[in-house]
Amino acid sequence: MTGNAFTAVIDDTMTAPNIGEPEEDMFRLARHLGLDIQGFHTFGDAAEFPQLQREAWDAARTALDRGLPVFAKELDLGNETSLIYAYDADGYYTHSWHGGKGHEGSDAVIPWTELGRNYCPCSSCRARASSGDRPSDGVYTGDPGYGGFVSLHWASAAEPSDARRALGAALDFALSFSRRGAYGWGGRTFYSGPAAYGKWIGLLRSNAIQSFYMGYFIDLFHESRLYAYRFLLEASEHFDGRPGDELRTAAEHYGVIAKNFQSLNKLFPWMQPHAPIDDPDRRREAVELLTGIRQLEEEGWGLLERLLTWVR
Template sequence: MKESFSDTPTTRIQLDNYGFAGMDASQLGAIKSAADYYQIPVTATQIYGMTGLAFLFVIDENLVQPNAGPPEPEIFRLARNIGLEIEGFHQYAEGVTFSKLQSEAWEKARMAINSNKPVFAKNLGQDNQTSVIIAYDSIGYYIDSWHTGYEHSQEVIPWNLLGLVHCPCMNCANERKIAEPRDSTSGLISLHWADTAPSLDEMTAFKEALQFAIRLNDDGSYKWSGKMYFVGSRAFEEWINGFERNNVYKFDFALIIEVVNEARYQAILFLADIKDKLNGKLKQSVDEAIMTYTEISSRCNTLKSRFPYEQPRELFNDTETEDIIAILREISMLERKALTYLKEMYVALS
């Protein structure tokens, strides 16, 4: 696709008091952005816990996607429990269907913004990241994202580039000039808008989040749109296999470990907060889970500190690989242990 944005736009329609709430799990950042817009008093920690993402780790078969999962439709369904009704598109498509969905999403996005509803989309700006759409004109979308503040980041993204990862910032534009051409006839169309909804009581919402996290962890993997995704301890094992095959790059690892580290840290905070509202055996299981997630978080933080974002696109040396594999094996075992406590909590709440 050409980089020119020379068409003359019509009046820009903007949603006031709406911006990206920076979180490593950017799909949750979008939920927080929508909650802030509606002045719903929910913290990032509560969003992590009540969507189950605090207790999940999902990695794609190629070991490269920092926000591959868990499935957004289920996360957004659980967001209703904290007071947000999220609707939209989340579908991989090709050819005519892809173009049709781009057009339908464009229509729905404008309708939502015109109705003062917040809108966000994945794979609009950065790959595997969710950006909030703060405005539109006749050409396309204006976003707020991790790249806001970079030169040209405030420019418009044509509406027919939804799903094609087209951040307008200068750094991304320069990368596209030297990258392999991207297929412009297929991709993920993932665009949503949010409205307010009655929230559930806290314990019911917590139980539903646990049910979701336990199910995905027990399954260990799932297939979506022709790709395999791995969950929980199985995901860490697949990561270890990737290191043993010497096909994990530092750049990808640094991005992904940031997301895992944030999730496990938020798991500790969420469980510590909810523990004060519990009693008996349930409280004991929460204490055990907090201790286990603290151990996991410590190891994740060690890896994040050693390989902070942004790392070069190169492989690890032998010593680095051995060290990482040893830590990932420990994390994988601890994840299995943590899952037993999640199940105890779920049974106690049933």
């Protein structure tokens, strides 16, 4: 219901997966599901960044005291979401995938002044930081001394919308975002919709994308289109007549897109090395598959446009 399963987002070098997505728009759409998400999702320069950290710190403590779930990015693991489950006088305590063997110390406090600085307290990340290595890649592309990115939210229950209104809002957003084309965010240039596929195919033809990121983005797109198929199929069970038929038709189409991404995934199974794609035949086959997928996606957006007229 957030439209995320239908979006296509890549950056201009295809080295920043899961960055540049319209998260705040998707959080607003979650309201239709009965989830009211509020918080911070903004860049700040050097002068305003400490104040942003303080405001987020105060808001997080208030939300936790109310028993609300709180989550953040750029707190411990860069552009990955961690759950904040507690706080003390010094800072935050989080749950992330850095836990267990090899990540001892992950349950230690993260000073509240480290929000936006990617400070994971686990032993592995502290060792990498001590050696001068960055433990994780963040959203912010500039020097931390000149600012940073604060993304911290909390969620509370709300009255959900009816199915027709919720579906219409999700489709309307997905379609409008696909038309956005090139846009700037956080010091990078991103592409959506057909422009994303055009950029991807161009980088692949010029051998300007690493195998690692090729496999990474394929996994992301395959998963999202698989969920698009499942979402549309499930939604069809809630609508009678022509809307239900249109939903089933769209579901079948996105199922085909997911299968094509699965074929592409067989060329670049996870995980791939950080190296160029040297095999020209492999690149050529990938270009052919992506070109076909782009055409299917354009047809899919047409189906969503038609579907939207029936559920508005």
